[in-house]
Amino acid sequence: MNSLEKKFGKRLKKGVSLAKYTSFRIGGKAEYFLAVKTGEELMEAVGFAKKDGIDYVLLGGGSNVLVNDAGVSGLVIKLSITSYEVSKKNITARAGLTLRELSKLASENSLTGLEWANGVPGTVGGACVMNAGCFGREMKDFLVKVKYFDGKNIKELAKRQCRFGYRESIFKENSEWIVLEAEFKLKKGDKKKIIKQVKDYLDMRNERLPLDYPSAGSVFKKYEIKKGEKLNLYLEKIIKKEHPEFLAGHYIPAGWLIEELDLCGKKIGGAMVSVKHGNFIVNIGKAKAEEVIMLISMIKQKVRNHFGIQLAEEVIYLGFD
Numbered sequence: 643m644n645s646l647e648k649k650f651g652k653r654l655k656k657g658v659s660l661a662k663y664t665s666f667r668i669g670g671k672a673e674y675f676l677a678v679k680t681g682e683e684l685m686e687a688v689g690f691a692k693k694d695g696i697d698y699v700l701l702g703g704g705s706n707v708l709v710n711d712a713g714v715s716g717l718v719i720k721l722s723i724t725s726y727e728v729s730k731k732n733i734t735a736r737a738g739l740t741l742r743e744l745s746k747l748a749s750e751n752s753l754t755g756l757e758w759a760n761g762v763p764g765t766v767g768g769a770c771v772m773n774a775g776c777f778g779r780e781m782k783d784f785l786v787k788v789k790y791f792d793g794k795n796i797k798e799l800a801k802r803q804c805r806f807g808y809r810e811s812i813f814k815e816n817s818e819w820i821v822l823e824a825e826f827k828l829k830k831g832d833k834k835k836i837i838k839q840v841k842d843y844l845d846m847r848n849e850r851l852p853l854d855y856p857s858a859g860s861v862f863k864k865y866e867i868k869k870g871e872k873l874n875l876y877l878e879k880i881i882k883k884e885h886p887e888f889l890a891g892h893y894i895p896a897g898w899l900i901e902e903l904d905l906c907g908k909k910i911g912g913a914m915v916s917v918k919h920g921n922f923i924v925n926i927g928k929a930k931a932e933e934v935i936m937l938i939s940m941i942k943q944k945v946r947n948h949f950g951i952q953l954a955e956e957v958i959y960l961g962f963d
């Protein structure tokens with residue numbers, strides 16, 4: 643019996659199917675699985691895992707991950723720490739709180755800024771790692787600081803030190819770091835207007851996104867056009883004519899590229915490119931991670947061949963190393 647097993651006894655589960663912990667409903671089993679309820683437990687779990695030579699990985703809401711069909715070796719830690727404090731215009735939330743709960747908390751306290759977050763699945767921790775966002779707003783716009791555990795000590799980074807970028811952060815670069823809590827600074831607003839804005843955003847998401855099937859949200863990042871970059875002439879011609887706003891904004895939505903190639907509805911096994919939104923791959927029934935990966939490769943190849951653009955995944959692969 644290793645020290646993790648001795649410490650956590652029956653709470654440390656073996657062979658738990660991870661599919662039910664992901665929004666994609668895909669993936670094999672975790673060798674070890676532990677839901678931690680306090681920061682102390684988390685530190686103990688990491689300490690014992692290290693002592694036993696067991697790798698660990700964090701799972702928040704599982705809404706941006708694709709888990710290997712073969713499962714994940716080592717310890718999967720599910721953060722279930724959800725407490726929070728509200729002080730005047732600031733909210734400090736533990737990493738396991740969902741974005742929906744965070745946004746709701748802000749509205750209840752007449753604080754504006756996080757209306758967009760209500761419809762984004764996942765947790766505060768995962769959203770800090772991913773610098774999640776929509777409707778032109780991102781986590782970084784409202785963060786003051788982030789507390790994290792680096793595997794040895796609890797530390798804190800001010801927002802400017804977190805190296806936030808488009809779906810990027812210092813936490814994504816350091817996969818052994820664990821986000822524990824985040825402090826947000828918001829503004830006082832009119833409660834009725836805030837609630838109305840939340841509803842409007844939710845309505846827009848319901849209309850645009852294929853929320854009736856399991857998925858991991860956007861599979862690819864939008865393509866950022868670099869300064870001075872020469873686009874493929876064919877692509878430039880279409881964009882200039884039909885979407886000059888892409889050139890002005892220096893980006894091309896991945897979903898648009900995929901839709902232009904008529905890939906919506908393309909299926910491999912139980913995985914399908916959504917007919918509603920080109921950047922979503924949906925699980926239409928017992929999809930395997932392998933099938934999703936084949937679709938991803940096919941999309942990348944076709945986009946590269948037709949438009950000379952290399953798409954990069956936003957979705958995170960778990961258990962593939």
Ligand SMILES: Cc1cc2nc3c(=O)[nH]c(=O)nc-3n(C[C@H](O)[C@H](O)[C@H](O)COP(=O)(O)OP(=O)(O)OC[C@H]3O[C@@H](n4cnc5c(N)ncnc54)[C@H](O)[C@@H]3O)c2cc1C
Nearest residue numbers: 702703704705706763764765767768769774775776821859
């Ligand atoms: C239907 C749908 C719609 C979506 N819409 C959007 C959208 O509009 N905008 C957007 O940005 N995203 C969107 N997403 C993706 C997803 O909701 C966000 O990326 C979310 O922030 C992920 O949070 P999570 O807790 O689920 O993270 P997970 O998916 O559990 O994990 C993501 C990564 O973060 C790591 N991680 C998780 N928690 C921690 C922690 N506490 N410390 C350190 N590492 C951690 C994981 O190991 C993994 O590498 C959508 C997803 C779905 C399914």
